[in-house]
Amino acid sequence: MFTLLVVIAVLLLIGISLGVYYRRRGNHTNLIFMFLTLSLAAWSFTNYLAITIPQNSHTIYAIRTVLLFALIQNTLFYFFARTFPSTPFSGLPFKNRLLLAYSLFVAVLLETPLVFYSITLKHGKANPNPKPFIAFFILHALITIIAGFTQLIIKYRHSRGVAKRQLLFILISSVILWLIVPITNFAITLSAQTTTFIKISPFYTLAFGLFITYAIVSQKLFDIRAAVARSVAYVLLLAAVIGIYGLFIFGLVDSITSDAHTRQILSLLLGLVLAFKFHSFRLFFDRTTNRIFYRDSYDAQETLDRLGSIMVAEIDLHKILEGTRQTLSDAFKCGFIEFILIEEGEPVLKVSSDKKLEANFKAISHHLREQRKDILEVETAGAHNLLRQEFAAADVAVSLRLKTQQQIVGFVLFGEKRSGDVYNSQDLKLLSIIANELSVAVQNALRFEEIQQFNVTLQQKVDEATKQLRRANQKLKELDQTKDEFISMASHQLRTPLTSIKGYLSMILEGDVGAVKKDQRKMIKQAFDSAEQMVFLIADLLNVSRLQSGKFVIENKPTDLVKLISSEVDRLTETANNHGVKLTCSVPEKLPPLNLDENKLRQVIMNFIDNAIYYTPSGGSIGVKLEATEHQISYTVTDTGLGVPASEQHHLFAKFYRAGNARKMRPDGTGLGLFMAKKVIVAQGGAVIFKSTEGKGSTFGFSFPLKQVEIKS
DSSP: OHHHHHHHHHHHHHHHHHHHHHHSTTOHHHHHHHHHHHHHHHHHHHHHHHHHSOOSTTHHHHHHHHHHHHHHHHHHHHHHHHHTTTOOOOSOOHHHHHHHHHHHHHHHHHTSTTTEEEEEEETTEEEEEEOTTHHHHHHHHHHHHHHHHHHHHHHHHHOOHHHHHHHHHHHHHHHIIIIIHIIIIIIHHHHHTOOGGGGGHHHHHHHHHHHHHHHHHHSOGGGOHHHHHHHHHHHHHHHHHHHHHHHIIIIIIHHHOOOHHHHHHHHHHHHHHHHHHHHHHHHHHHHHHHHHHOTTOOOHHHHHHHHHHHHHHOOOHHHHHHHHHHHHHHHHOBSOEEEEEEETTEEEEESOOOHHHHHHHHHHHHHHHTOOOSEEEGGGSOTTOHHHHHHHHHTEEEEEEEEOSSOEEEEEEEEOBTTOOOOOHHHHHHHHHHHHHHHHHHHHHHHHHHHHHHHHHHHHHHHHHHHHHHHHHHHHHHHHHHHHHHHHHHHHHHHHHHHHHHHHHHHHHTTTTSOOOHHHHHHHHHHHHHHHHHHHHHHHHHHHHHHHHTOOOOOOEEEOHHHHHHHHHHHHHHHHHHTTOEEEEEOOSOOOOEEEOHHHHHHHHHHHHHHHHHTSOTTOEEEEEEEEOSSEEEEEEEEOSOOOOGGGGGGTTSTTOOOHHHHHHOTTOOSOHHHHHHHHHHHTTOEEEEEEETTTEEEEEEEEEHHHHBOOO
16 A cells, blocks of 8 residues: 555656646746656655665665755755746846755765764664754755745735635645655654654655645646646546446356357457447547536637637727727636727827726836736736736736837736636737737727828818918909909009090191101100000000900901901011011911901900010011911911020910010010910910920911801801
8 A cells, every 4th residue: 555655646746747847848937846746756756665675774875865855855845936936047146046056065965974874773674873964954954945935925925816726735735745744754753763654755745746736627737737638538538448348348248148258259349339439438528528627718719710800801990909809808708908009109098997907007018118028927027026016906917018020019918817717828829829910900000090190180281271272362362353453443544644645646746736856756756656555555454354354355247357467567567677677478368257356356466476576686587477278267477586485385375474585675565465365366266376496486376267257148
């Protein structure tokens, strides 16, 4: 019975150690616990050998080995208590490095006669004889055990939920080993010089293993439920198969027949039936153990599919956050899931209903930014860590950092599970898978919101600018109307006196009031020409005023275009000669009368020729031409003058506009001639002809469709 207990305890400890290690190979706590349980298994085995092998003078070496494993497990117990549940084993303070050095010193000391120098055999039992240097071992045991329990008690007081219950089981199992065993196996052995109580050591190690196993199963300690569940399922499966087979063979078959051949056939048939039903039995036990171990389980792939569809289908930030919140809440069954997003460098809590979190989210965000982990569990922080305190105040259990290659997008905070369970490896693995995709989806949604907000802001600015432009345009219209009214009034007021001045000057030139000397005639002629220019200017201004007020009326009547052009050319020939410009005219011999506004068209014809004369340097030429085809009538005036710069040609027919080179050559122009000419031509259904090359000359004119201006009988 004693040997069986030792074997069970050793195998249980080895199984636990390997399961814990392979569940999280890179975790320091799991690694230390593996060595701790292996050292316990080795201690149990060497303890068993020390009391079962024949007692002789060599037994002292077995006792020294037992103490060496006790030293190792005490040291590992302290470091396990220091790192549990997942504190990194890095940056050891000086006192811990000193403890390791002291442990090495005592380990070497134990293997010398300075601790146990001999044993005394009484009635076939070995009683060790200690030396004063045993005090180093005792001091080491006190330091490591007391320090280890202190660490566990502090962590127990600062823990919550499942983590607190896990620490409770670890404390109970530790009390069994590191308080009772030193008393029975060491203190009583030395004081009473007896090894009687050493025999019950396997009970302690077995109890430790059972407590840890129960904590693994019920409290998810080290998160190796999957291995335990599968192990239990297969143990139950094998037990059921063996039980059914044994019951049938040794119970039912023996009562039916005693014939060996018949029994073999029945055994073979039963074996075949069990082989065919083995898969059904396995599924049954898998489902049974899953209901026991995974009552709160979920389908991780289904959860990932739901999240993926949300992130792909949605661009609205609110829908992404709410969909993710609902999906993960269904999986984890946690108290809350909240999102802290970083917008313009500042943390913003999105749609929170948790008052504790609202009060602490800025402090939590500040501490989270200083962390390097994407997934942070509350239990991984030290007892006095500021972030842990903030997590505890807001009931946060886990945080997930949302980070792209460029920046931190935000954080997702998960509350405690409603069942009280901790977040297991499946939960954390799921979070690590979705972190990148969720980060990109949230960042895209934030940028989409920025674009939308920019569009709204831009639209508001455009609307405001449009309103300002409309107000300015309305003001300009009012000013333009005032200007037109002033021009119209001034033109009418100037027209009458100018007519009188022009009439009297004409009478003087014609000699109606007496003979005029040559010098006087020249001066009076200049005054007459100036008055005539003023009359033309006033006429243009009045026409512009009529255009603006809608009173500009085309009065078509039969017009002899050949006669009209010839008379204007004859009238302006003298002016052309005075400027040293050759003026020629080409018109058809006969052209039927056309339905046109003769007076207004006369002004256009005169304007084109007059401009050509004034903008053509001396020695240049001007050609006036009237052509008639089957389809249209065209009038052109071509000169060899200044020409119009290409960059200014599109402005040329605008009101009051004059090209730069024209303003230099003739400063007294108004810029109304071409404007009025275009209005007159277009109003009668014609089109303006214009082409020009700077420095080479220009062509101005108009054309009318013949069918539009011909007089129908």
